[in-house]
Amino acid sequence: MKGILCELRLILRSRLSVASLLLLFMLAALAVLSGLREVASQHETLARVAPLNKQDLASVETRYPQDANGGYPAYYSFHNTWDPPSNAAFLALGMRDVAPYMLRIRALGLQAQLYEGETFNAELALPGRFDFAFVLIYLAPLFVIALLHDLVSGERQSGRLRLLLAMSDGKRLWRRRVALRYGLLLICLGLPALVGALIAGMAAGALAMTLAVIASSLAFWFGLSLLVTARGWRSSATATVLMSAWVVLTLVVPTLANVMLNRSIPVHQGVDLMLAQRQAVHGAWEIPRQETMQRFYANHPQWQDSAALPPTFHWKWYFAFHQVGDESVADQVRAYRAGLLQRQVWSDRLGWALPGVGAQAILHRLADTDLQAQLAYQDRIGVFHQQLRDFYYPYLFNEQPFGRQDYASQPQFTPREPSAYAFQPSAWGGLALAWLLFMLGGWQLAQLRPNQQ
Amino acid sequence: MSVITRIAREEWRALFRDRVAVVGLALLTLLMLVAALNAWEHQRNANAERARYQAQANHEFEMQPDRHPHRVAHYGHFLFRPLNPLAAFDPGIDPYTGNTLFIEAHRQNSANFGDVRQSSLLLRFGQLSPAFVLQVLAPLLLIFVGHAALARERESGTLRILLAQGITGRQLVLGKLLALSGFALLMLLPALLMLAGLVASGQAAWQPSLLLAAGYVLWLLLWSLMVVLLSGLLARSRDALLALLAVWTIGVILLPRLVPDMVSSALPLPSRFENAIHVQREYLALGNAHDPNDPTFAAFRESILKEYGVTRIEDLPVNFKGLVGFEGERLSTELFERYATATFERQAEQNRLVDHSAWLSPTLAIRRLSMTAVGTDLTSFRHFLEQGETYRYELVQRLNRLQSEKLRYADDSNPNRENRISHEHWQTFPRFDYQPQPLADTYRQTAPASLVLLVWAGLLMALTSLMGARLGTTRQ
Known part of the structure; x- marks a missing residue:
C-alpha cells in the first residue's frame, strides 16, 4: 500500500501525467454528457411529434367521419412509428443520426415507405459523433501511450534503471507502476461511464459489460505498450512505434477492411428493389383489375369471397395492388437484408483482430444503435404495417362502413424493446485476446535484466 | 543561399538514414496508391452503375403504355446523381447522401440509399481515400x-558548434524547413501524379485540380512549419514529439469531431417527420387539386372562366381539370420550396459555423477546400437536389398541360370512362441532364478556407522566423 501511494505521488509530480489523466477524464465526461444530452433531445423530439401526429389523425376523422368502406381513412391516415433510444444509447450514438428513428406509415405499399431517409447534415455526420465510444476507441489508446512510452526508457535516461532492476523486489515495482497507471486510466474512463449509466438508468448487466469492454480495450493497449516499452528503446522511438501501431489498427486497417467488405459483399439491391416495386405497383393500372385481384386472392384466400369489383374505382383494388407490389419484391427484400447482415457479420469478425472494431461492435450492440437495431426497427414497422392491413381489410373487402368508433380502434404502434444484449462469444474473443496480450506484456517487462541494459 | 541548401542536404541525408522515415514514406506511398486505385475504381463503378440505372429509369419512363397524364405524374421518375471524376480523390459526403431521387407529382422525396445506412458501423472509422491519407x-x-x-x-x-561556425539561426531553420518540405512533397507526389493523370486524360478540369493541389501543398507546408517550430522551441526531442502529437490529436482527430457535434446540438435540424406533418397541413389548406369543385379553387375557376369569356367550365376549350392540376402543383411546389429552402439554409448555417472554427483547426479548412473543389460537399449535393426539383416541376407541369390540352373535360370527369393519351408523348420528354456547379461558385466557396490556410501558414512562418532569430542570439 505504501509503495502504491509512493508511486502515486511520483505520477502526480509529473506534469505530463497529471495533465493527461485530467484531460482524459474531462473528455470522457464531456462525451458522456453530450451523449446524454443527445438522447434527451431524441426523447424530446419523440414527445413533441406524437401529439402532432395525433392531431393529424384526428383531422382525417373530421374530414371523413363516415366512410362507406374505410378506403379514405386507410389512405389518408399516417400512423406514427418510433424507436426510442435505449438506456445505453448515450455511450454510442451509432446510426441514429443518419437513419430515422421515427417514421410515418400508412397501409399502402410498405416497400415504398420503409427506406425513407432522415433529414441530416451529411457534412456534420461525416467525421463521426463525439461520444463515449469515440473517446474509448480513438483517444484512450493515445493516453495509454503517453503514460507508458517512457516507463522503462525514462528511468534509463535519468540513470535509475540499473538500480531499479537490481533491486530485490524489482518485479513488484514494475507491477505496481503498471497496475497504478492502469487503475488511474480505468477510473478516468469508467467513472464518467458509471455516472452516466446511473443517470440513464442502464441495466446492471449492460453496465457490467460496458465496464468489461473499457477494461479490455485498456488491457490491449497496455499489453502492446508494455511489449514495446520492454524493448528498452529510446522514448521517442517507443512513442513512434506505438503511435504507428495505433494509426494502423484504428485508422488504416478499418478503412481498408471497409473497402474490402463493400467490394466482396455488394449491396445495390436497394435501388433495384425500389425500381421493381414501382414497376409492379404502377403496372396494376395497365392490366385488367380482375387479374390483380386474382393474384391477391391467391395469397390471401380469406378475402376471395368479397364482392366482384364495380366498374368504377374501388379502394380494395387499390390496396390489393399495393400489397401485390410488396409481395412481388419479397425475394429481393430478403436478399437485400441478407447482404446487409452479412456485412455486419464480417465486421464483427474483424473485431477479433482489431480491438477498436471489436469494442465498437460490442458497445453499439449494447447501446442498440447499430445496423441490427435499424433492421429490427424496420421489422417492427413491418409487423405494425401488417396490423394496419389486417385492420382495414375487413372494412374494404366486406363493405363495412367506417365510423367514429372505428377510428378509435385503429391499431397503435408499440415500440420495440431494445433487444437485450445476447452474449456473443465471437465478439468477446477479441477482447479475451487483449487480456492475453496484457499478460504477455507484463511478462516481458518482468524479464528485464540489469545486465541487458 | 548555399548554406541553407547545404543544411537542407545534410538533413535530407539524415532523414533517409532514418528507418522510420524511409519505411513510413514507403508505407504512406503504398497506402496512397491503394487508396487512389480503390477510390478511382469505386468512383468509376458507381458512375457506371448510376448511368445504367438512369438509362433503365429513362427507358422505363419512355416505354410506358398509353396512360392518363396524371397517372404518369405519379408513376414519376428516378434521377441519379453522377459523380465528379475528381471524387476519386475525396469522396466527401457521397457515401452519406443517397444518390437516388424519386420524383412524382405533389411530393418532394428524399434522396435514398446512401451507403451509410447500408454498411456496418465500420464506415464510421472513415473512408480510405487520397484525401484521408493526406x-x-x-x-x-x-x-x-x-x-x-x-x-x-x-x-x-x-547546435552550438553550427552557430559558432557563423551559421545564423534563421539559415539553420530555413535549411531544416527546406528538407522537411521536400520530404512532404515526396509524400504528396503520388497524389499530384494522380491529379495530373486525371487532367491529362480529360476526365477532370484543370482548374479545380490545381486548386486541390495548391491546397494540399499549403496544408503540408503548414505542418512542416509547425514541426520545425516546435522542434526549435522545445529543449528535448521527446518533448517536441509529445507536443506535436498532442497538437495533431487535438487538431486532426478531436476538433474535427467535436466541433460538428457541438454545432449540430446548438443548431438542431427539424426532423423530416415534423416537416412532413407541417407541409401536409399547409398542403391541405391549399385545397384539393384533384377536385375541381374544391372551394379554395373557386376563385381560380372564376378567373379562368373570365379569361376565356365563358360561364361554365364545360364550355372551356381546354380541360379544366388539367388547369386545376397545374395551379395546384404551382402552389404546392411553392410550399415545398419554402420548407426545403429553410432546411437547406439551416444546414448552410451549421456548415458556416464549422467553417468559422477552421481558425482553430485548419484541418476543417483543408477538408472544406478539398470537398468543395471536387464537388462532394453539401452545397454541391444541394445543387443536385435543386436541379432534380426543377426537373420534377417541369415534368409534372408538362403532364398537367397535356391533361388540359389532350383530354376533354367531359371525358376526364366521367368516372366510367378510361382516359388515356398516346404513349408517344412520354418519348418526347427531355431527359434529366445534371449540370455541375459553375467553377466560379467553387472558387467563391473555397475562398474562406484558402484564407484560413494562408493565414495559418503566414503566422507559423513568422513565428518560425522569430524562433530562428532567437536561436542565433541565445547562448547555448
Whole structure:
C-alpha cells in the first residue's frame, strides 16, 4: 500500500501525467454528457411529434367521419412509428443520426415507405459523433501511450534503471507502476461511464459489460505498450512505434477492411428493389383489375369471397395492388437484408483482430444503435404495417362502413424493446485476446535484466 | 543561399538514414496508391452503375403504355446523381447522401440509399481515400520524421558548434524547413501524379485540380512549419514529439469531431417527420387539386372562366381539370420550396459555423477546400437536389398541360370512362441532364478556407522566423 501511494505521488509530480489523466477524464465526461444530452433531445423530439401526429389523425376523422368502406381513412391516415433510444444509447450514438428513428406509415405499399431517409447534415455526420465510444476507441489508446512510452526508457535516461532492476523486489515495482497507471486510466474512463449509466438508468448487466469492454480495450493497449516499452528503446522511438501501431489498427486497417467488405459483399439491391416495386405497383393500372385481384386472392384466400369489383374505382383494388407490389419484391427484400447482415457479420469478425472494431461492435450492440437495431426497427414497422392491413381489410373487402368508433380502434404502434444484449462469444474473443496480450506484456517487462541494459 | 541548401542536404541525408522515415514514406506511398486505385475504381463503378440505372429509369419512363397524364405524374421518375471524376480523390459526403431521387407529382422525396445506412458501423472509422491519407496520416509522418530536426542538434550539442561556425539561426531553420518540405512533397507526389493523370486524360478540369493541389501543398507546408517550430522551441526531442502529437490529436482527430457535434446540438435540424406533418397541413389548406369543385379553387375557376369569356367550365376549350392540376402543383411546389429552402439554409448555417472554427483547426479548412473543389460537399449535393426539383416541376407541369390540352373535360370527369393519351408523348420528354456547379461558385466557396490556410501558414512562418532569430542570439 505504501509503495502504491509512493508511486502515486511520483505520477502526480509529473506534469505530463497529471495533465493527461485530467484531460482524459474531462473528455470522457464531456462525451458522456453530450451523449446524454443527445438522447434527451431524441426523447424530446419523440414527445413533441406524437401529439402532432395525433392531431393529424384526428383531422382525417373530421374530414371523413363516415366512410362507406374505410378506403379514405386507410389512405389518408399516417400512423406514427418510433424507436426510442435505449438506456445505453448515450455511450454510442451509432446510426441514429443518419437513419430515422421515427417514421410515418400508412397501409399502402410498405416497400415504398420503409427506406425513407432522415433529414441530416451529411457534412456534420461525416467525421463521426463525439461520444463515449469515440473517446474509448480513438483517444484512450493515445493516453495509454503517453503514460507508458517512457516507463522503462525514462528511468534509463535519468540513470535509475540499473538500480531499479537490481533491486530485490524489482518485479513488484514494475507491477505496481503498471497496475497504478492502469487503475488511474480505468477510473478516468469508467467513472464518467458509471455516472452516466446511473443517470440513464442502464441495466446492471449492460453496465457490467460496458465496464468489461473499457477494461479490455485498456488491457490491449497496455499489453502492446508494455511489449514495446520492454524493448528498452529510446522514448521517442517507443512513442513512434506505438503511435504507428495505433494509426494502423484504428485508422488504416478499418478503412481498408471497409473497402474490402463493400467490394466482396455488394449491396445495390436497394435501388433495384425500389425500381421493381414501382414497376409492379404502377403496372396494376395497365392490366385488367380482375387479374390483380386474382393474384391477391391467391395469397390471401380469406378475402376471395368479397364482392366482384364495380366498374368504377374501388379502394380494395387499390390496396390489393399495393400489397401485390410488396409481395412481388419479397425475394429481393430478403436478399437485400441478407447482404446487409452479412456485412455486419464480417465486421464483427474483424473485431477479433482489431480491438477498436471489436469494442465498437460490442458497445453499439449494447447501446442498440447499430445496423441490427435499424433492421429490427424496420421489422417492427413491418409487423405494425401488417396490423394496419389486417385492420382495414375487413372494412374494404366486406363493405363495412367506417365510423367514429372505428377510428378509435385503429391499431397503435408499440415500440420495440431494445433487444437485450445476447452474449456473443465471437465478439468477446477479441477482447479475451487483449487480456492475453496484457499478460504477455507484463511478462516481458518482468524479464528485464540489469545486465541487458 | 548555399548554406541553407547545404543544411537542407545534410538533413535530407539524415532523414533517409532514418528507418522510420524511409519505411513510413514507403508505407504512406503504398497506402496512397491503394487508396487512389480503390477510390478511382469505386468512383468509376458507381458512375457506371448510376448511368445504367438512369438509362433503365429513362427507358422505363419512355416505354410506358398509353396512360392518363396524371397517372404518369405519379408513376414519376428516378434521377441519379453522377459523380465528379475528381471524387476519386475525396469522396466527401457521397457515401452519406443517397444518390437516388424519386420524383412524382405533389411530393418532394428524399434522396435514398446512401451507403451509410447500408454498411456496418465500420464506415464510421472513415473512408480510405487520397484525401484521408493526406489530411490525417501525412502530418503524422511529418511529425515522426521531423520532430527532432532542431531538438536533436541542441541535445547533442551540435547546435552550438553550427552557430559558432557563423551559421545564423534563421539559415539553420530555413535549411531544416527546406528538407522537411521536400520530404512532404515526396509524400504528396503520388497524389499530384494522380491529379495530373486525371487532367491529362480529360476526365477532370484543370482548374479545380490545381486548386486541390495548391491546397494540399499549403496544408503540408503548414505542418512542416509547425514541426520545425516546435522542434526549435522545445529543449528535448521527446518533448517536441509529445507536443506535436498532442497538437495533431487535438487538431486532426478531436476538433474535427467535436466541433460538428457541438454545432449540430446548438443548431438542431427539424426532423423530416415534423416537416412532413407541417407541409401536409399547409398542403391541405391549399385545397384539393384533384377536385375541381374544391372551394379554395373557386376563385381560380372564376378567373379562368373570365379569361376565356365563358360561364361554365364545360364550355372551356381546354380541360379544366388539367388547369386545376397545374395551379395546384404551382402552389404546392411553392410550399415545398419554402420548407426545403429553410432546411437547406439551416444546414448552410451549421456548415458556416464549422467553417468559422477552421481558425482553430485548419484541418476543417483543408477538408472544406478539398470537398468543395471536387464537388462532394453539401452545397454541391444541394445543387443536385435543386436541379432534380426543377426537373420534377417541369415534368409534372408538362403532364398537367397535356391533361388540359389532350383530354376533354367531359371525358376526364366521367368516372366510367378510361382516359388515356398516346404513349408517344412520354418519348418526347427531355431527359434529366445534371449540370455541375459553375467553377466560379467553387472558387467563391473555397475562398474562406484558402484564407484560413494562408493565414495559418503566414503566422507559423513568422513565428518560425522569430524562433530562428532567437536561436542565433541565445547562448547555448
